[in-house]
Amino acid sequence: MPFNPTPILGGTVREFYWNWKKKPVTVVYEVLGEGQPILLLPAFSSVSTRGEMRGLAERLAQRFQVYVVDWVGFGQSSRPGFRYGPALYHAFLKDFVRGVFHQPVVVIAAGHAAGYVMQLAPSSVWSWIVLVAPTWRGPLPTAMGEHRWFYNLLRFLIRLPLIGQLLYWLNTTPAFLGWMYRRHVFADPAHLTKALLDEKWRTTQQRGARFASAAFVTGGLDPVRSRSQFFDYFQPPLPAPVMMVIGEQTPVKSLAEMEILAHFSGVGIQILRLPGSLGLHEEYADQLADGILPFLNKYLS
Template identity: 25%
Template sequence: MQTAVAAATGAYWQWRGHSIYYVKAGEPQPHRPPLLLVHGFGASTDHWRKNLAGLSQDFQVWAIDLLGFGRSEKANVQYSATLWRDQLHAFITEVIGQPAVLAGNSIGGYTSLCVAAQRPESVAGLILLNPAGPFTETQTVTKPDPFREIFFKLTRSVLLMPLPSYMLFQYVRQKSMIRKTLSKVYLDQSAVTEQLVEDIYRPSCDPGAAAVFAAVFKAPEGEKNDVLLSQMTCPLLMLWGEGDPWINARSRGARFRQHYPQLTEYYLQAGHCPHDEVPDQVNALIRDWMLSL
């Protein structure tokens, strides 16, 4: 099938002297914006394979590897959502050539939100799938535990040291550990395939991958979600995998709705990566929402 072939082939784009990998599927649609898919931590364009194939009949669909991930260069730079925001903005401007609907999962969702809020000229709409990112804490019910704070700071400082960070990276990049982590964040265990494990393992073998892992730990915390939402004006679709063990999807969804009441949202029987776990449902919801824009 042509779309599957298109989804599996890609190209490289040079940005700030670094090689950035992307894939494209489908033809430009005169009255429909293109769709740009942005992966989460440790993932890549491969994680959107089912969505590229499923949505490229109706839209021109792009997916990109953030700098430091997938087939993109493992550059020795300071990583942050601001860096990736600028990468996405430049890609939309220079390569896609028109405002796009951004769809992001996890840290890719937070980065996409940064683009929509701070580079609105690039974004025709925003789709967030179990997005990361902090909210402003409005109230402190209890005093912070000083011992917990000290332990957290000590643990983080140890992980930022080259040798412990490298050893942790070597541990978590084992295929058995990747599979174990995926098994925790997917409800449907049949979706945790050998190919999925391989797709996440392969980039960890690239030169510089261990340094990227350490650098992402050092990344400064970005702007709060509520501040970003207050700056945003585009349509917003939120798709939540309700079985995500890392976040409470319902209470987190309520925070987004509080700060952006005009959003559209759906809760799905899936974990942290609903686009890969229940792709047919996600593709149908994205298709209907984009056609209604």
């Protein structure tokens, strides 16, 4: 069950009841504002929570009705000891969208959420798609290459009661989280305040948090296995208008993937370049809102 689901965006907290392999799951999401609906999907990470979409949600809620979800296994949603993988999240996103919305909806997805959004796009559930710093490969495979046997071993070890908890603790200390944010997530270290880092750390300390987190870090939540599979999602004709937002300080390997998609895949997606890195949706929320609102106004007028 979720831990004390409370408003963190100033909106109304709702719960979506779901089942995965006959096991009940409660997904927490928050709604704020009025008007046409927009769905915000936070990035997968060890500290994933709908709270990272706060600034963007508050800006968009001035005109739209904004839905912000905590993924299964993260935030205030249930965190059971599943063997988390793409099939779970593909199924969840499909059921959530069809259960909550009754017409195609605008979706703004950060990081790894991009692959899940594009996989669902042919179902005509999206009216417009914004992908913010889209990624398809987890941190360890990006840094170390494709050593699946090793990542499978890590996931097995982290599931163990004692050694797993120790390994997870070592990778979620405030010092390690701060290093991760400065290296990959935020472009300006001055934006990483102690209060923000404490909030991130508390997110990692919830019961059951290590299972989905370990799956993401080791590549177990990668929506595809190769760049070509990811690019296949963008072959024309696109099922909905797509904008891709690229952070100017994105880490080299991730930036190269985005630039290839932007320039050499031959697809007609709109490109928006902003300050920031993989966490630009949180760090530069106002600039992101300023960049996408003209397009939202055009498509939703």
